[in-house]
Amino acid sequence: MNNLLSVMGVVKGKHALVSVIIAVLALTGCGNNATDATQGEEMNAKGSAAEASVKxxxxxxxxxxxxxxPGEEEGKxxxxxxxxxxxxGAELGIKTELFVGDDYTAVIEAMRTKKxxxxSFxxxxxxxxxxxxxxIPFAVxxxxxxxxxxxxxxxxxxxSTAQTLEDLKGKTFLFxxxxxxxxxxxxxxVFIKQLGITTEEVETYFSNLSFSxxxxxxxxxxxxxxxxxxxxxxxxxxxxxxxxLVKETDFRIIAKSDPIPTSPFTYRAGLPGDLVEKIKAFMFEYHTMEPEAGFFSNGTQKFFPIEDKAYQVVKDTAKALNMSPDELLK
Structure with a gap:
């Protein structure tokens, strides 16, 4: 962790938030200390209170x-x-609709406004x-x-002639x-750790850096x-x-990150409890219903129960940074 922080150096301006996020995320493999535990308890307490206050x-x-x-609505x-x-919808006996967000913000806002x-996030x-x-997370x-x-x-x-991260210097790159x-x-x-550069230097490492x-x-x-x-x-x-849409032979992997906990399916706070339980019962048995290929990878996946605490280390990071969603999503 100290090495990562020293690599990142002191950053200022609009990149500071992302830099600190990355640094604290590095703690995921280092265990929790007493401060982490205290922050976690505070976050859990506030989260429970907020959930209880929802009508x-x-x-x-x-x-x-x-x-x-985005990325979950193509072809199969x-x-x-x-x-x-x-x-x-057939299982619940009510009408259902699929909402496709243009980006992460659109899906987050759609849930906030009860649309x-x-x-899944x-x-x-x-x-x-x-x-x-x-x-509220409930399945992965x-x-x-x-x-x-x-x-x-x-x-x-x-x-591509690129074999290492160093070979991408001066090239175009997409987040x-x-x-x-x-x-x-x-x-x-990955770039910060392997190249020994700061997050500000990531911005200028490529000829063009953008979000796809x-x-x-x-x-x-x-x-x-x-x-x-x-x-x-x-x-x-x-x-x-x-x-x-693509083949494995269309691209090459030149670097990998450490493991990341997978994405949760969530429901909005305020849904009737009996409806939530019926949704869960359906999803946890869905793999037995032979769904069309494309939703489960090669028919080998299924839904498993998950709770908020599985993502506590990420929540602790956000809490420690006093991070504002408006700052991150603007």
Whole structure:
């Protein structure tokens, strides 16, 4: 941790927030100290109080809307999502609709304004959604709980001459979204750690650095050769491969991050308790219903229960930074 902090140096201005986030996220593999535990208890207490203060709807909604992030609505992915939503509605006996957000902010805001009732978020965007929109995690999609982790990859086109991160200097590079864990924070941390540069120097390391708007857009740009490098999540890339949009031979991986806890499915605080329980019962048995290929990877995944405490280290990070969602999402 000290080495990472010394590498990052002292940063100022608009990049300071991201720099400190990366530094504190490095603590995920270092265990918690007494201060971390105290912060965690405070966060849990405030989170529980906030959840308890939300008025529970007396009636089920006439339409239950499920939100998905960009990158989860292409080809077979779209058919899989739509079938999941239709199957959920058939089980519940109510109308359901799929909401496709333009970016992370759109999905977070849709839950805040009660335009959606269920949504999947990345680990870091979940923290923002929990604070801003009352999102409550309840399920993760994985082969097993032990495998409910993924990685951030630094990828380049298959025919690229780049073999290392150093080879990307002066090239074009894509992050996915400012609030993306594996599409922004972790790949940024990979450059800082492996190259020994600061987050400010990451900004000037490339000839052009921008946000694509989603992991799918990033990997498609790499496959088409319209970007020299990108930071993407391993599981997101696999989804795009499974959907037939790219092939494994279209890109190469030149660096990987440490494991990241996988994305949670959440429901908005205030949904009737009996509705939530029926949603959970359906999702935890969904893998037995032979859903259309595309929603579960090769039919080997399923939903597992998850709680907020699984993401506590990320929440502690946000709390320690006194981080404002408005600052991160603007």
């Amino acid at each position: 529970v709807d007396e009636e089920w909604p006439e339409v239950l809307r499920v939100g998905v992030l 992915l779209s058919r899989g999502n739509q079938k999941f939503v239709e199957d959920l 959606i009732d269920i949504a 990345g680990p870091f965007s979940y923290i923002i959604a929990a604070e801003r929109s009352g999102a 999609k994985a082969k097993s709980l032990e495998q409910a982790y993924y990685e951030s990859w630094i990828v380049v086109p298959a025919d 996915a979204d400012p609030a993306s864990t594996s599409g922004h924070l972790f790949p940024r941390a 708007g989603g992991h799918d857009k990033s990997i498609l740009a790499i496959a088409k050769g319209t970007a020299d490098g990108a930071g993407v999540c391993s599981s997101c890339v696999q989804k795009v491969i499974d959907a037939g």
